[in-house]
Amino acid sequence: MTDILLNHRVEGPASAPALLLGPSLGTSYALWDKVAPELSVTHRVVRWDLPGHGGSAAGLIGAGATVGDLAGLVLALADALGVERFAYAGVSLGGAVGLHLAVHHPDRLSSLAVVCSSAHFDGATSWEERAALVRREGLAGLAESADARWFTPGFTVPGLVRDHREADPEAYAACCDALAAFDLRDRLPEITVPLLAVAGREDPATPPAHLREIADAVPGAALVEIPGASHLAPAERPEAVLTALRAHFSGGARRGMEVRREVLGDAHVDRAQSRQTPFTARFQDFISRYAWGEIWTDPTLTRRERSMITITALVAHGHHDELAMHVRAARRNGLTPEEIGAVLLQTAVYCGVPAANSAFAAAQRVLAEEDPDRT
CATH class of the missing domain: 3.40.50.1820 (Alpha/Beta hydrolase fold, catalytic domain)
Known part of the structure; x- marks a missing residue:
């Protein structure tokens, strides 16, 4: 043979x-x-x-x-x-x-x-x-x-x-x-x-x-x-x-990568891909398959709703770097600056004023980058 x-x-x-x-x-x-x-x-x-x-x-x-x-x-x-x-x-x-x-x-x-x-x-x-x-x-x-x-x-x-x-x-x-x-x-x-x-x-x-x-x-x-x-x-x-x-x-991973790019933008995903190492490669794959390929593709909630939930969770845990990224994503998913502000006000009630104060500062920086005249 x-x-x-x-x-x-x-x-x-x-x-x-x-x-x-x-x-x-x-x-x-x-x-x-x-x-x-x-x-x-x-x-x-x-x-x-x-x-x-x-x-x-x-x-x-x-x-x-x-x-x-x-x-x-x-x-x-x-x-x-x-x-x-x-x-x-x-x-x-x-x-x-x-x-x-x-x-x-x-x-x-x-x-x-x-x-x-x-x-x-x-x-x-x-x-x-x-x-x-x-x-x-x-x-x-x-x-x-x-x-x-x-x-x-x-x-x-x-x-x-x-x-x-x-x-x-x-x-x-x-x-x-x-x-x-x-x-x-x-x-x-x-x-x-x-x-x-x-x-x-x-x-x-x-x-x-x-x-x-x-x-x-x-x-x-x-x-x-x-x-x-x-x-x-x-x-x-x-x-x-x-x-x-x-x-x-992997069909789920492929669709996950598409959604990840649609929500976070090509520039962010390309940076994440270029920085990955053999140590982080499996984690990047996990994110694409699970977070983006299964959760974000579930049609039960709209992307607008998922953005609001994500922003709230990030404020609650103080993940301000991730918060800035997801404020950009929220704008890409159709939320207005007023709606983002309303979500942050809601977090002030349930997550605490100090957490919301830091979140407003992070969101303000992002919105100012996108539309300097408005903010």
């Missing part, structure tokens, strides 16, 4: 929904080492190696290979594992495989995330030249420039660079052939599965414009840009990639 199937690793409960993770050219499934274990809490995660990379046999593809050939190998792996329908995330060439599946096999995908990838890879010439170079000289020289192509200055993952150096040259060149021939730009509007495009803001190989092109063309697609990330974002900024994928592959 190892000779006819892609080498792979399975993590997570057998009964959980399946999630397949595809690698970038030159890497192995170790690219997902800092992300897959966390995703496997809620999914049956299947990571796979490209032919001639990691543990996959080089003979699975040959010269003139296409992305469609690689997608066929992924489907064969899914079939062998008894997986009929699955979510999918892929980096670069792995992302191209996901786009091919979305266009040609939409019945197999439940959701798709395209990470540091593209619907085209800037034409055939450079890839044909790289394929010829590798067939002629091997991969040692090309691996020397891996850090510059994959990571921001000063960052590296030695194991991934080693994977690049040790990949089979013929299989690597065949993957270059696949990239040379790949262009799905005209087919993007046909994609119907929920799609998330994830861009590394410092990525020279597939810049954010390539991911924006996908997100703009695919109906309903979303775009996330990760600061401080180059081409291999799952290795360089795993916490940010994890948060984006969790939000996308």
Whole structure:
């Protein structure tokens, strides 16, 4: 079986929904080492190696290979594992495989995330030249420039660079052939599965414009840009990639992130996302899934009513930084300054005058920022 199937690793409960993770050219499934274990809490995660990379046999593809050939190998792996329908995330060439599946096999995908990838890879010439170079000289020289192509200055993952150096040259060149021939730009509007495009803001190989092109063309697609990330974002900024994928592959989290942005504004959410660390990533995901994906989406109360309740609770507990944020949210949810003032007067009765006094001061600062003439 190892000779006819892609080498792979399975993590997570057998009964959980399946999630397949595809690698970038030159890497192995170790690219997902800092992300897959966390995703496997809620999914049956299947990571796979490209032919001639990691543990996959080089003979699975040959010269003139296409992305469609690689997608066929992924489907064969899914079939062998008894997986009929699955979510999918892929980096670069792995992302191209996901786009091919979305266009040609939409019945197999439940959701798709395209990470540091593209619907085209800037034409055939450079890839044909790289394929010829590798067939002629091997991969040692090309691996020397891996850090510059994959990571921001000063960052590296030695194991991934080693994977690049040790990949089979013929299989690597065949993957270059696949990239040379790949262009799905005209087919993007046909994609119907929920799609998330994830861009590394410092990525020279597939810049954010390539991911924006996908997100703009695919109906309903979303775009996330990760600061401080180059081409291999799952290795360089795993916490940010994890948060984006969790939000996308969990319906509640995805809707929660939408509501969070609608209520608090993009600027606040983007700041929170950019500041998160591996230590805080799960808490950020918790907020999106539970507070925003379940509580704020409950239609029993309107957002106006929820804003009034939230303001009252924050005053009662003296959370003035959060209060300022939710005064802005209350304005976004339709409350007038007079209504906000009435809520704060109500808190003076039931939470105490000192608490309300501080709350009025915090609210006054926010309202003055929004409408200096009125206040």
